[in-house]
Amino acid sequence: VPFLAALLAAALCAGGAARAQTSQPLAPPTRSPTPLSDALSGQAKEDYTAGRLLYADGDFGAALLKFLGAFAASGDVRLLWNAAACEKSLRHYANAAVFVRRYIAAGPPLVTDDAARDARAFLEVVEPLTGHLTIAANEPLARVYLDGAEVGATPLVEPLTVDIGARHVTLKKEGFADYSTTVQVVGKDQIRVDAVLVRVAHEGRLVVRAARGDAISIDGTVVGGGDWSGALQSGSHVLRVTAPDKAPYQSDLLIVDGQLRTVDVNLEPLSRAGALPTWIWAVGGAVLVAGAATGAYFIFKPGDHQPAVTVGTISPGTVQLPLRP
Amino acid sequence: VKKVAKSRWGAAFVALVVACAGKDRPPPGELIVAVSTDSSPPKDIDTLHVQVLSDGRIQFDSDYELGPNGLLLPATLGLLAGANAATPAVIRVYARKGGATGTVRVLREATVTVPEDRVVMFRMPIDWLCYDDAAVSSTGDVTDTKCTTPGQTCAGGQCVDAVVDGASLPAFSPGAVFGGGTGHGDGQCFDTVACFAQAVPATVDMTACTIAKPASGPINVAMEIETGAGACVTPSGPCFIALEGESPEGWQTSTADPTTIDLPAAVCSRILAGKVSGVVTASACATKAVTTPPCGPGSSVGGGEVDGGAD
Numbered sequence: 224v225p226f227l228a229a230l231l232a233a234a235l236c237a238g239g240a241a242r243a244q245t246s247q248p249l250a251p252p253t254r255s256p257t258p259l260s261d262a263l264s265g266q267a268k269e270d271y272t273a274g275r276l277l278y279a280d281g282d283f284g285a286a287l288l289k290f291l292g293a294f295a296a297s298g299d300v301r302l303l304w305n306a307a308a309c310e311k312s313l314r315h316y317a318n319a320a321v322f323v324r325r326y327i328a329a330g331p332p333l334v335t336d337d338a339a340r341d342a343r344a345f346l347e348v349v350e351p352l353t354g355h356l357t358i359a360a361n362e363p364l365a366r367v368y369l370d371g372a373e374v375g376a377t378p379l380v381e382p383l384t385v386d387i388g389a390r391h392v393t394l395k396k397e398g399f400a401d402y403s404t405t406v407q408v409v410g411k412d413q414i415r416v417d418a419v420l421v422r423v424a425h426e427g428r429l430v431v432r433a434a435r436g437d438a439i440s441i442d443g444t445v446v447g448g449g450d451w452s453g454a455l456q457s458g459s460h461v462l463r464v465t466a467p468d469k470a471p472y473q474s475d476l477l478i479v480d481g482q483l484r485t486v487d488v489n490l491e492p493l494s495r496a497g498a499l500p501t502w503i504w505a506v507g508g509a510v511l512v513a514g515a516a517t518g519a520y521f522i523f524k525p526g527d528h529q530p531a532v533t534v535g536t537i538s539p540g541t542v543q544l545p546l547r548p
Numbered sequence: 549v550k551k552v553a554k555s556r557w558g559a560a561f562v563a564l565v566v567a568c569a570g571k572d573r574p575p576p577g578e579l580i581v582a583v584s585t586d587s588s589p590p591k592d593i594d595t596l597h598v599q600v601l602s603d604g605r606i607q608f609d610s611d612y613e614l615g616p617n618g619l620l621l622p623a624t625l626g627l628l629a630g631a632n633a634a635t636p637a638v639i640r641v642y643a644r645k646g647g648a649t650g651t652v653r654v655l656r657e658a659t660v661t662v663p664e665d666r667v668v669m670f671r672m673p674i675d676w677l678c679y680d681d682a683a684v685s686s687t688g689d690v691t692d693t694k695c696t697t698p699g700q701t702c703a704g705g706q707c708v709d710a711v712v713d714g715a716s717l718p719a720f721s722p723g724a725v726f727g728g729g730t731g732h733g734d735g736q737c738f739d740t741v742a743c744f745a746q747a748v749p750a751t752v753d754m755t756a757c758t759i760a761k762p763a764s765g766p767i768n769v770a771m772e773i774e775t776g777a778g779a780c781v782t783p784s785g786p787c788f789i790a791l792e793g794e795s796p797e798g799w800q801t802s803t804a805d806p807t808t809i810d811l812p813a814a815v816c817s818r819i820l821a822g823k824v825s826g827v828v829t830a831s832a833c834a835t836k837a838v839t840t841p842p843c844g845p846g847s848s849v850g851g852g853e854v855d856g857g858a859d
Contacts, residue, residue, distance in 0.1 A: 440608075443602075443607045443608070443630075444605075444606070444607055444608065445608055445609075445610065468732075532576060532578055532626060532628060533578055533580055533626050533667050533720060534626060535580060535581070535623065535624035535625040535626045536619075536620075536623045536624050536625075536731045536732075536848065537583070537598060537612065537619065537623045537624060537625040538610075538612075540625070540626060541578070541625070541626035541627070541628050542600050542607055542608040542625065542626070542627050542628065543607075543628045543630070544600075544602045544603075544607060544627055544628060544629060544630030544635070544637055544662060545602055545603045545605070545607070545630045545631060545632075545635070546630055546631050
């Protein structure tokens with residue numbers, strides 16, 4: 224690494240950016256007839272001047288912002304060389320390479336042949352310090368994050384140039400679970416990440432424990448008999464358990480994401496279902512003796528009574544037509 | 549005095565119970581589908597498929613083995629009214645021979661609404677006269693090959709309207725389905741073999757598809773089935789399928805000539821096709837009614853007669 228760093232420094236020096244390594248003002252490696260300081264004006268010139276001061280002070284992150292601000296205001300590609308110098312100082316070699324490539328691509332008159340040659344020498348130096356990361360996904364329009372920064376959305380048109388070391392890749396899309404992985408970039412390598420985004424299932428599990436032969440239906444559809452368990456979409460469902468000659472059981476259930484709900488059903492024979500259990504008579508009698516008529520109301524609370532339905536001989540006896548319009 | 553006091557407490561308690569119980573929600577509206585057959589399961593058909601669709605979705609879909617070890621016919625299934633009484637349910641019942649993947653013999657369909665506040669009965673007979681008019685399409689769907697007009701289904705060998713207003717249906721009574729019984733082996737079935745043991749061949753007017761009405765006695769009319777379906781006296785025949793008396797899907801006294809009996813047109817077409825060898829009449833037992841299903845090993849009503857036929 225010290226060897227590569229020396230090479231990188233040499234390349235930047237050769238490109239005329241040597242002053243960027245010192246407290247001296249930055250200057251691009253071009254032999255532009257008009258120096259940047261003279262070519263810029265207004266906000267662009269203010270940002271450029273501030274960038275140089277910040278760079279000289281070693282605040283490369285802030286200097287980068289200023290140079291990019293000046294570039295946005297002026298469009299002078301020579302400012303990308305300064306931005307590359309900042310990224311290099313931050314050891315963001317991949318970002319530096321991106322800026323330098325854009326700088327080279329601009330060509331004359333702002334980027335002379337000599338300046339372009341120097342810039343290409345820089346790229347050769349940083350090449351071992353970067354790798355190329357291709358990211359593909361099974362879903363389009365998933366936002367792609369590299370080390371926490373959004374770099375685009377799938378499908379990405381070209382590989383990303385990334386710094387060596389551990390790179391953290393995350394893909395996000397609404398309705399799908401986030402995909403994250405960490406790849407080790409050694410340098411000069413081509414790495415591919417094939418992300419598989421899995422749709423988030425808004426569902427919970429229901430376990431129904433009934434007697435053997437009892438028919439279990441969920442939302443009007445028979446799903447099984449006896450014991451049944453399965454995944455259900457989160458929300459409200461109607462559980463119904465029926466068997467010939469037995470009073471059917473019906474209940475509204477709320478299924479919550481990721482939660483297990485267990486329902487034990489013990490169907491009563493029809494002949495007994497209509498009759499009142501002995502304990503009710505006993506308690507009811509005591510209540511009467513006490514003169515507490517209101518207590519009796521709660522014993523026979525109307526909401527607890529299951530309306531009788533006619534159960535057919537074809538299992539499960541009844542089919543509930545859709546309860547939701 | 550003690551007795552009177554005790555009875556007063558009891559009366560008070562009962563009154564309270566009645567008052568509270570009176571606040572129960574009323575039972576939901578329900579349509580009881582009654583599936584029956586005039587043939588002899590499991591000899592003629594051994595698998596029943598019942599499908600209920602509503603709101604564009606399959607609400608119920610199931611196969612049943614027919615016979616002494618499985619589902620006995622007639623059989624009933626209750627459709628509980630949904631949120632919207634105007635939303636119809638489509639009921640498809642078809643029977644196979646050869647198990648769940650065997651040959652589809654017959655299909656019956658109906659599109660019905662379920663009343664919100666009544667328990668009504670809807671009959672879906674699996675008529676032998678509709679046999680072999682169903683097939684499995686290339687997509688795996690069971691379709692009617694005879695009644696291809698949308699909204700029609702086969703009943704008594706004829707294509708009839710399959711759309712039924714649930715409000716027009718009669719109240720459900722188990723006895724009307726199970727020969728006066730409850731569907732658990734009780735009730736009175738129609739003993740085809742016994743009734744037609746002394747049957748008299750009838751001359752069929754093939755033009756009008758009529759026979760002369762017997763002058764006296766309870767009248768029963770049956771088809772003698774060439775293919776061995778129905779109730780067979782011996783394994784080698786003869787085999788009979790009784791027609792319901794004074795029924796649109798059976799025989800009816802002719803309104804034009806009360807001395808003749810109108811037969812379903814499909815009886816005559818099946819005579820021409822060689823599937824029915826003749827029509828017989830008998831007076832040995834009460835007229836076969838829709839409420840009295842045939843006896844047999846696959847019957848849910850009464851005992852079963854010896855049935856050695858083969859289809």
